[in-house]
Structures are given as structure tokens and as C-alpha cells.
Amino acid sequence: MTRSAIPKMTLGDLAERLGARLVGDAGRQVGGLATLGEAGPDQVAFLANRAYLKDLPGTRAAAVLLHPQHADSCPVDRLELDNPYLGYAAASRLFDSLAGHDPAGIHPSAVVDPTATLGERIEVGANAVIEAGATLGDDVVIGPGSVVGADTTIGDGSRLHANVTVYHGVMIGRRVILHSGSVVGGDGFGFAHDGSRWHKIAQLGGVVLGDDVEVGSCSSIDRGALGDTLIGNDVKIDSQVQIAHNVQIGEHSALAGCVGIAGSTKVGRHCMLGGGVGLAGHLTLCDGVQVTGMSLVTNSIHEPGVYSSGTGAMANAQWRKNAVRFKQLDDMAKRLTRLERARGA
Missing domain, CATH: 3.40.1390.10 (MurE/MurF, N-terminal domain)
Incomplete structure (x- = not known):
């Protein structure tokens, strides 16, 4: 480049x-x-x-x-x-020095399958691979060492930085940015257990990224088990984020670093997940939900607003006392209920 x-x-x-x-x-x-x-x-x-x-x-x-x-x-x-x-x-x-650069064409060391379809003003960096049946729109940049899998489509103006891996059968919209080390379309974590060992479930779906999506370095978006994993337009995903199979993320949502979303969870539009947030599987977050950093969400959220879980840092001695009391909360609640009933009588 x-x-x-x-x-x-x-x-x-x-x-x-x-x-x-x-x-x-x-x-x-x-x-x-x-x-x-x-x-x-x-x-x-x-x-x-x-x-x-x-x-x-x-x-x-x-x-x-x-x-x-x-x-x-x-x-x-x-x-x-x-x-x-x-x-x-x-x-x-x-003022971005990468904007408006002259495309360098296809590097001699790149491997482009003859059945791939390339648009105008394409750039393919050194040692990149474009597999059979892939389609690249106009003004697409494929960085050095990146791989575009078979039958994958990448829309106009999108950029893969160095060492990005996009598996087969992925659909990427226009003006998408994938940063180094990101993986789109890897297998979801699907296994069946027979009582003694695990048996792999083939992941037959794909991934669809909308327009203007950005994915940070070393983030992973898994392909669907049957249907597709869906990332809406203008979704922003930070570095080291894990999005499991069949997750759906609505338009204009933003995920900060180290977010983890388990399979088949649906995140609405205009949602914001702080750093380290974890979402359990098969949940639904409605539009306009904000979850603060390091929170764990184990139930669906049906009302927009700001949600938090966990406790803030404190001196270890105080934390140990509070942890003991936390284990006693159920017993304390039952005792309080009995006292209130006795007073009411």
C-alpha cells in the first residue's frame, strides 16, 4: 500500500x-x-x-x-x-494519511483464484489469499497476509488490514473495516456430549456484516450453526471481543473491548456494552440498552436504560466480610420475612 x-x-x-x-x-x-x-x-x-x-x-x-x-x-x-x-x-x-491513497494493485506474491471476481481499484497485499468464488467490490483493500474465503462477498470501499481471516460464505457490506487479527466466520462452539466424549456439530450458517461496521483487532465473530450470525449497519466492535454463533446485533450498537456474547443472543439497536460485559446465551436486549463495564447479564432486558452488575473494588478485608454476608442473604431475607409476618399478626 x-x-x-x-x-x-x-x-x-x-x-x-x-x-x-x-x-x-x-x-x-x-x-x-x-x-x-x-x-x-x-x-x-x-x-x-x-x-x-x-x-x-x-x-x-x-x-x-x-x-x-x-x-x-x-x-x-x-x-x-x-x-x-x-x-x-x-x-x-x-487528515488521515491512509485516506485517498493510490491503490497498489495486486502484489506479485498474492494468490487470487481465477474464479474470484474483483471490482475496480482493488488492492491486494503481499501474501494475501483470495479463494474461489470470492467477490470484491470496488475500492476494496485486502492487507498483507489476509485471507478471503471461498464464496465470500466484500462490499465497496471495505478494508481488511494485515492478517485478517474471513472464512467461506461470509457477506461483508460496504465501507467495513476489519483490523489485524480479527476472524470472521470461524466455527461456533457447538458440540454434543454422549456421556463420555464430545461430538462436533458442523456449523452450516454464515456471517453477515452490514455497511459501515468496524471490528477491532483480535476479535472473533463466529458463523451460525444453521442460520447466519447477523451484525447490523454501523455497529462498532472493539478489540478482543467474542461474538458467538447466531448472535444478532442491531444497527448503531457499540461493544467495548473484551465483551463476550454467548450463542443466539439478540442485542437491539443503539445499545452500548461496556468493557468486559458478558451476555449469557439465548437472551434478548431491547433497543437502547446500556450495560456498564464488567457486568454479567443472565436475563433478557425488555426496557431501555442503563444496567449494571457486580461490585466495585474495595479493600480486600472489607470485600471478604461482604462476601460472607452475601452468602447469608437468602437466610437473612427469610428471617426478615418471618419477622414482618409476626409483626403483622
């Missing part, structure tokens, strides 16, 4: 592309983004969290993306937006 130089643009151009109000020199050139404390005179900084307001007066940035309410504290040119964090997200894509 030919990596482009970081693009430069004027503050006027940047303001126009972000829909921001510029207060300052429209002709000043900038060539990147940095934090308030680290930005130099040719970079743009941003203020999206009040915790960093203390760094604003001393910034050396060419300009700062910020909310109008902080304009008076800004010592340099500014780009005013009602949602500066969303503006930062848009600006980050404008």
Missing part, C-alpha cells in the same frame, strides 16, 4: 468542510491534529471535554475546535462547533 503524505489545507477550507464558524485567518495552512498540550503552530487542537479546559490558555495550536461557550478563553484562532467532538471525528478523517 502506498501511504500518502498527511494532507494540508487552510483553516478556511477546514471550516467549510466541518461546517464550523471560523474566527481567525482563513488562509493559514494546517497539516494535522494534536492535543491542546502538544499541538504545534501548524496543527489543529480540539476541546471536547471540560477536564482539558485548563490546557486551553497555553495552547500553541494554529486553531482550536471548540464549543462557542469556550471562545473567550481561546488564545488562538478557533473553529466553533456545537459538537466539537463530532467535528474532531470528521477532521481526523480529513
